[in-house]
Amino acid sequence: MAAELTRSPDRGAVVCIGFMGAGKSTAARSAARALGVHAIDVDQVIEERLGKPIADVFAQDGEAVFRAAEERITLELLRAPGAGAPAPGARVLALGGGAPCSRAVRAALEQQLVIWLDVGLETAWARVRGTGRPLAADRARFAALFAEREPVYAQLADASVPAERSDALAPVLAALRGAPVGAKLLWAASASGDYPAYVGPGLLREHRFWPRIVEGRRFLVTDGNVGRLYADALEPLAGRVAIMPGEQSKTVAHAEIVWSELARAGMTRADLVVALGGGVVGDLAGFCAATYQRGARCVQVPTTLVAQVDSAYGGKTGVDLAEAKNYVGAYHQPAAVLADTRALDTLPPEELAAGYAEVVKTALIAGGELWETVRSGADPTDERVILACARTKLRIVARDERDAGLRQVLNLGHTVGHAIEVVGRYERHRHGEAVALGLLATLRLSGQPELREEVRELLVTHGLPSSLDGVDPETVVSATARDKKRMGDGPVPFVLLEAPGKPRAGCEVPSGGLLAAVRELAR
Numbered sequence: 001m002a003a004e005l006t007r008s009p010d011r012g013a014v015v016c017i018g019f020m021g022a023g024k025s026t027a028a029r030s031a032a033r034a035l036g037v038h039a040i041d042v043d044q045v046i047e048e049r050l051g052k053p054i055a056d057v058f059a060q061d062g063e064a065v066f067r068a069a070e071e072r073i074t075l076e077l078l079r080a081p082g083a084g085a086p087a088p089g090a091r092v093l094a095l096g097g098g099a100p101c102s103r104a105v106r107a108a109l110e111q112q113l114v115i116w117l118d119v120g121l122e123t124a125w126a127r128v129r130g131t132g133r134p135l136a137a138d139r140a141r142f143a144a145l146f147a148e149r150e151p152v153y154a155q156l157a158d159a160s161v162p163a164e165r166s167d168a169l170a171p172v173l174a175a176l177r178g179a180p181v182g183a184k185l186l187w188a189a190s191a192s193g194d195y196p197a198y199v200g201p202g203l204l205r206e207h208r209f210w211p212r213i214v215e216g217r218r219f220l221v222t223d224g225n226v227g228r229l230y231a232d233a234l235e236p237l238a239g240r241v242a243i244m245p246g247e248q249s250k251t252v253a254h255a256e257i258v259w260s261e262l263a264r265a266g267m268t269r270a271d272l273v274v275a276l277g278g279g280v281v282g283d284l285a286g287f288c289a290a291t292y293q294r295g296a297r298c299v300q301v302p303t304t305l306v307a308q309v310d311s312a313y314g315g316k317t318g319v320d321l322a323e324a325k326n327y328v329g330a331y332h333q334p335a336a337v338l339a340d341t342r343a344l345d346t347l348p349p350e351e352l353a354a355g356y357a358e359v360v361k362t363a364l365i366a367g368g369e370l371w372e373t374v375r376s377g378a379d380p381t382d383e384r385v386i387l388a389c390a391r392t393k394l395r396i397v398a399r400d401e402r403d404a405g406l407r408q409v410l411n412l413g414h415t416v417g418h419a420i421e422v423v424g425r426y427e428r429h430r431h432g433e434a435v436a437l438g439l440l441a442t443l444r445l446s447g448q449p450e451l452r453e454e455v456r457e458l459l460v461t462h463g464l465p466s467s468l469d470g471v472d473p474e475t476v477v478s479a480t481a482r483d484k485k486r487m488g489d490g491p492v493p494f495v496l497l498e499a500p501g502k503p504r505a506g507c508e509v510p511s512g513g514l515l516a517a518v519r520e521l522a523r
Contacts, residue, residue, distance in 0.1 A: 013078065013091040014173075015109060017153055018117035019146055020097045020136060021127035023166030027117050028094035034170035039092045042099065046073050058134035071102045078108045098135075100152050109156055113176070116157035117166050120395070121146050124163075151369050154384075159185035160391060162398055165194070171213070172196075175336075180207040184383070186390055188313060189398045190333055197313060197337035197394070199387050204233040204301070204340040214299060214336050219267045221258055221285035222276040223249070226303050229346060234274055234301065239265030243284065247426040250280045250319050252328060258288045269293040272335065278304035278351070279311040279431060283326070286317030290332035297335040303343040305355025305380060306432055309362060309389035312337050314397040314410075320426060324482040325418040331402055339390075344381045353463035354432025356380045360458055361412050361439060362389040365396075367501015375454065380462070408485065408505035412495045413439035416518065419479035423471050436464040437521055444517040445509055446496040468521035477515050 014031050016024040025041050032039035046069055047053055057066045077093060099105050119127075121143060128136040136142055154160070161172055165187060172187050175196035179185065183200030196211060203209045217238040220231055223245040231240065241261040243249045262273070275285035275298055282300050289298035302312035318329020344352070363374035370388045378385055393410060400407040417438030420429055429437075436459045443452035456466045468476070486492045493506040 013093055013112045015112045015114050016094045016117060017100050017114060019119055019124050019149055021124035022117035022119040022163045024094040024117050027166040027169055028092045030167050030169040031173060032092040034173050037092060040077060041094045042074055042077060043096050046070060049073060055132050055134050070096055070099055071104060074099045074105050075108055100156055114156050114158050116153045116160045117163050118160045119163035161187040162189045165189055174213050175211060178212050180209055184387055186394055188394045190401045193333050195334055195336050199339045201342045203338050204230050208233050211336050217271040218274045219262055219265060219271055220274045220276055223281055226277040230276060247280055250284050252319055255284060255288055255319055259292055262292055269296050271296060273298040274301060276301045278307045282307050282312050283317050284319060286332055287319055287329055290317055290330040300334045300337045302339050304347060305344055305352055306358045308339045308386050310358040310393060313390055313393050325421055327484055341383050341386060349463060354430040356462040357432035357436040357464055359389055360455060362392050364497060364500050365409055365412055365503050366392040371500040409495050409503040412503055413442045415480050415483050415494055416441045419476045422479045423475050433465055437468055441517040441521060444520060445513060473518040473522050476518050
């Protein structure tokens, strides 16, 4: 079983990595139970070999002595188990939080299946403060270590799993079976259900990959352009529904067409809707799945940058009205997401540009490593950027699935952006172009002129507009009043930004200030 699980016969173990307090030992025991083997806690082995607790090693011998022992023992357990230990391919290890910082350990992990237990800084600190851990005595140092190590974990991980799921790795391991080597798995957690999101090159054409844990007849919803390129890779298909490309297809009328076609094809509640395409197809097909026979499963197969970094995840589905964007919809988490990064190779430049706006938005929300990567000019189609954006969104959705509070930060730039789309009747601006303009207005409202200029340069460099042509600013401001985040007769809440990584939801914006920010775009 373990050899099948690792997807490659030369990979020798399932290895759990992560920061202090992530639950690595718990995860290793959970994985070991699922595989019918024993878990090895490397920190425990180190203490047994050295004859004293790790805290005493730090205090009496120093961190350098501990790191040398940690590297030596970790490599031994990864490469060559001792007599009586489980055979290669049948081992589960939990590594110390700092072990992957060793270059030799990182090299050895290339031959293993690595699962990263992804924990938030505040959660980690709450779990380990006051426990006597030598590196958890000072909050500032703890935070610095967290920021330093997180990119290391992300680079090594074949799968990332929220720390809250550390005791339930069996479905994660099942989702990994049969996945192509090179594909990364993000385990998406939410109150209404969990699902695997696969990101990697060649999932469609080269590997024709379909997750084994998702069973049922497949009914495809796509647009004509994307269907010609990739539909055959998703065979066998029990039915196909094609819509016209573009935001104009994201309507109740088109939803009725999809519902009717699915009914004529004989789809039942036990079957699957497969949404192949960009954000429009994903939103429309997901909504149709959520409402067809009161709810059927949906697999998202995003083929655009905006969908792969944002819209395919999190379960928001819906259609537009002439009066407002995304006014009719449902929360409906997918059964799985398959994001083939090579599908981005066929996108026209304007679609890549539109997706870049969501990359910038996500980086501004996340701050830290992702913002530094994006502001440095990284290729937005780089798999690492796509993974980081998707991970950022999934972390937020895991804490707030239905926009009760935190999830609203994902609307950064969207209140003005959606209004621009509505005023232009969904024809003048692509979604990403409108969001780009909305970001600039929001940064002005946030009192961030220098950051606004930096973001403007990034957007323009990637082919996005920085000025609002042919649209009346006052009409845009009026359209923001119909934003779906508005509650009762109160003002529309805005998401503002104190700094990269510090968004604030629920902010009230004076109408005069909003009009001035939108007018600035029209200059």
